[in-house]
Every structure is written in structure tokens, then in C-alpha cells.
Amino acid sequence: xxxxxxxxxxSPHKATVGQVAPALQPIHxxxxxxFFLPPTxxxxxxxxxxxxxxxxxxxxxxxxxxxxxxxxxxxxxxYVRLAPSEELASVMPVDTHARATLSISCKIFGLxxxxxxxxxSSIEAELFLNAQDDTCFVPVATPPHFHEVSETSSxxxxxxxxxxxxxxxxxxxxxxxxxxRYTGLCDSSSSPSCSPAARLxxxx
Numbered sequence: 001x002x003x004x005x006x007x008x009x010x011s012p013h014k015a016t017v018g019q020v021a022p023a024l025q026p027i028h029x030x031x032x033x034x035f036f037l038p039p040t041x042x043x044x045x046x047x048x049x050x051x052x053x054x055x056x057x058x059x060x061x062x063x064x065x066x067x068x069x070x071x072x073x074x075x076x077x078x079y080v081r082l083a084p085s086e087e088l089a090s091v092m093p094v095d096t097h098a099r100a101t102l103s104i105s106c107k108i109f110g111l112x113x114x115x116x117x118x119x120x121s122s123i124e125a126e127l128f129l130n131a132q133d134d135t136c137f138v139p140v141a142t143p144p145h146f147h148e149v150s151e152t153s154s155x156x157x158x159x160x161x162x163x164x165x166x167x168x169x170x171x172x173x174x175x176x177x178x179x180x181r182y183t184g185l186c187d188s189s190s191s192p193s194c195s196p197a198a199r200l201x202x203x204x
Contacts, residue, residue, distance in 0.1 A: 001039075001110055001123045002027050003080065012103065012128035018086040026078040026110065026125060039110030039123065042078040046106040052091065054104050065102055066091050071129055078110055084131035089164065092133045094156040100133040135164060145194050146171065146182035153179030 003024045006013030015021035028038055046054040046063060054070070056063045061073040069085040084102075092100035106127045112120040137160065153159040159179035163172035171182040186194035 001078075001108075001125045003108075003125055003127055006127045006129060007125065009105070009128045012130040013080075013082055014130040014132055015082045015084055016132045016134050017084045017088045018134060019084075021082040024080040024082075024127070026108070028110075028123075037112075039078065040113045041111050042073060042075050042108060043111065044073055044106050044108040046104050048102070048104045050093065050102055052102065052104075056106075063104075063106070065104065065131070070102075070104065070131060071106075073108065078108060080106075080108065080127060080129075082129050082131075086134075088131050089133055089135070090157065090161050092157075092160075094137075094160055098138060099136045102131045104129050145186050147184055147186050147194060149181045149183065151179050151181075152177055 003026055005011075005024060013021060013024060026042075043058050044056050044063075046056055048054045048065065052065045053067075054063070054065055056073065058075075061075045062069060063071040063073060065084075065088060068087040068091070069083065070088065072081045072083060073079075074081075088102060092102060094100075106129065108125050108127060110123045110125075112122065114120055151162070153162065153174060154177065156174040159172055159174040159181075162179055163169040163181050166181060166183075168183040169181045170184055173180045173182075
């Protein structure tokens with residue numbers, strides 16, 4: 001059994017958070033098909049090199065990453081639908097100076113069950129799935145003055161999410177427990193909130 005795409009780690013099946021990729025269909029090859037019949041039920045096991053908690057509900061077929069929807073496995077047909085939720089953006093790595101990505105690998109098992117006689121043979125295929133951020137954060141040169149908003153933030157990820165949620169935020173910087181959000185260039189002589197953007201690690 002093989003899938004149409006996503007079977008190579010160097011060329012994973014990809015989708016942007018909040019979007020849905022075309023469903024992947026399992027192809028039952030002559031060598032992997034028992035008596036030329038498809039498996040009676042499908043299941044799987046997934047993991048991530050990113051350190052996230054990947055789980056697959058064997059009742060619903062819902063695959064999650066740190067509790068957020070990542071993909072769906074049709075337990076009857078073996079189809080895999082990559083549909084990463086927008087909430088996954090909040091757990092994207094913040095040390096990526098570009099478009100962040102979450103990667104998982106799955107082994108999908110096709111089982112042959114002959115009730116009431118029990119479980120027979122099984123076949124398997126490996127899949128590599130990526131969820132990509134919908135925003136690209138890259139280091140930038142520091143412009144002279146910005147409208148600056150500061151607030152307490154426990155992590156760089158929380159600070160990035162605050163900037164993402166603010167439609168006016170064009171840059172952000174996280175220092176210790178402080179999050180600085182910048183909403184555009186300004187004239188220091190005309191606005192009290194206009195400050196030199198002297199913080200390090202600005203991202204756009």
C-alpha cells in the first residue's frame with residue numbers, strides 16, 4: 001500500500017493553517033493486497049520531531065498536534081485529509097526566521113479483520129505531513145521610529161501571537177518578559193508613543 005503523495009520526507013504533503021489540502025488516497029498494490037481486497041479498517045500511529053504531542057483518535061480518525069486539529073484519517077477507506085487548524089499558528093516555532101512549519105510523520109495501517117475470527121494480516125504505508133504558517137516572520141533592519149505598544153508576555157510565542165492578532169502590528173520584539181508591538185513609522189516630534197525602535201530581534 002502506498003499513497004499518491006507525501007511518502008518522501010524530503011517532499012511532504014503540505015497545507016497552510018486554516019486551509020485544506022486534497023485528500024490522499026491509498027493505492028493498494030498487487031504485492032500488498034490480500035486476495036485483491038482492500039483492508040476492512042484503517043488506523044495509524046504518528047509522531048513529530050518538533051517535540052509536539054501528536055495523537056490519532058482511533059474512533060473518529062482525527063489527528064491532532066498539541067490538541068489542535070492537524071489531519072483526518074477515514075477509518076473505512078484510508079483516505080487522509082490534511083486540514084491544519086488556524087490555532088496551530090500559536091504553537092509554531094518562533095526561532096524560524098521565515099515561514100514556520102510543523103512536521104509530523106505517520107504510519108498508516110490497513111487491517112484485515114474477519115469477525116468473529118479475529119484480526120488477520122495487515123499492510124502499512126508511511127506519510128509525511130507539514131502544516132505551514134500563514135504569516136512569514138523575518139528579521140528586518142530597525143527603522144528609526146515606531147508607534148510602540150508594550151505589554152507583559154511570558155514567551156516569544158505569546159508575543160508573536162499578539163502581533164498576529166493585531167491587524168495594525170507590522171513588527172514585534174520580545175525581550176525577557178516584555179512584548180513590544182510596533183504599528184508603523186511615525187514622527188517622534190508629533191506623537192508621545194513614538195519611540196526609537198532600539199530593541200533587538202525585530203520580526204516582520
